[in-house]
Amino acid sequence: MAAIELITAAVCPYAQRTHMTLIEKGLDFERREVDLADKPAWFEEISPRSKVPVVKIGDEVVWESAIVNEFLDERFPEPPLMPRAPFRRALARIWIDHCDARFVGDNHDLLFEKDQARRDELRARVAANLRYIETEGMAKLSDGPYWLGEALSLVDLAYYPFFERMAALRHYRGVEIPDDCARIRAWLALMAERESTGATMNGDAYYIERYAKLADAA
Ligand SMILES: N[C@@H](CCC(=O)N[C@@H](CS)C(=O)NCC(=O)O)C(=O)O
Incomplete structure (x- = not known):
């Protein structure tokens, strides 16, 4: 091949x-x-x-x-990273699309926003987005520990890189995963242990340095 x-x-x-x-x-x-x-x-x-x-x-x-x-x-069908049932496959695609269509934009805007009042609005939106993922996404899709249940899927892999980059949002904008987002917190801890995370992650310092100028932190 x-x-x-x-x-x-x-x-x-x-x-x-x-x-x-x-x-x-x-x-x-x-x-x-x-x-x-x-x-x-x-x-x-x-x-x-x-x-x-x-x-x-x-x-x-x-x-x-x-x-x-x-x-x-x-x-390369093994191990499968999408559910087999058509409806579950549709849900997986809906949540992968949600990441790009809704979740990423507000994170990005908050990091680059210069106006304090607008930053406060965006901070509230980012927290609301996280709670939406927790309650309407993870909690309704499965009992965990991954997005779709016992096994890792393409949904986990779609979101994880953006959570890794939230290190810059935490550093420059004080964004934390809300305490009531227990599923997200447990999921992040689990993802941190995966070989695919260890082999591809850049570490918090990389993002903090990389986004310093754009986040206007100098
Ligand atoms: N929707 C695309 C987005 C990919 C994307 O935006 N890649 C960026 C880097 S994060 C890129 O290659 N940018 C180069 C450019 O736009 O000039 C995907 O999911 O693959």
């Missing part, structure tokens, strides 16, 4: 999703790191949207992290 190539950047949460998926699948792959501030010509040729991640297996080139991850799950 053709070698699997992951075109990636350590800073990118979407690419981390796919990197973690490859590790969770137990696959051998070659990692090609791209400097997004100085993109090489080979990358522009291979990445239709000029973004990471991209996965290439011979002639098969796939991009967009949520789609890449489902492609990998279908192409």
Whole structure:
């Protein structure tokens, strides 16, 4: 079989999703790191949207992290990272979409917001988003400990990189996971133990330093 190539950047949460998926699948792959501030010509040729991640297996080139991850799950079925039942699969996709459509934007806006009053509004929204995930997502989907139950799924892998990057929000904006979000807290502790997390995580100091200028913290 053709070698699997992951075109990636350590800073990118979407690419981390796919990197973690490859590790969770137990696959051998070659990692090609791209400097997004100085993109090489080979990358522009291979990445239709000029973004990471991209996965290439011979002639098969796939991009967009949520789609890449489902492609990998279908192409390499063991261990399965999506439920089998159509309705549960639909729910998994709804919550993966929720991450990109709702969860990520407010986190990003809060980190980059300069106005104090607007920061307070966004802080409240981020806390509300976390409680929504806790009560409408995790609590209704399963008894845990992962989003969909006993086994890790693509939903866990979609969200985890964004929780890792909340280190910068904690540092610059005082955001904590609310005390009443016990499921999220337990899930984060569990995710921290996974090999795929250990192999791809950057650590709090990396994000704190990386976002210093943009968070206006100097
Ligand atoms: N929706 C895309 C988002 C990927 C994305 O935004 N990647 C960023 C890095 S985190 C990127 O490659 N940016 C380069 C650019 O836009 O020039 C996905 O899920 O794969």
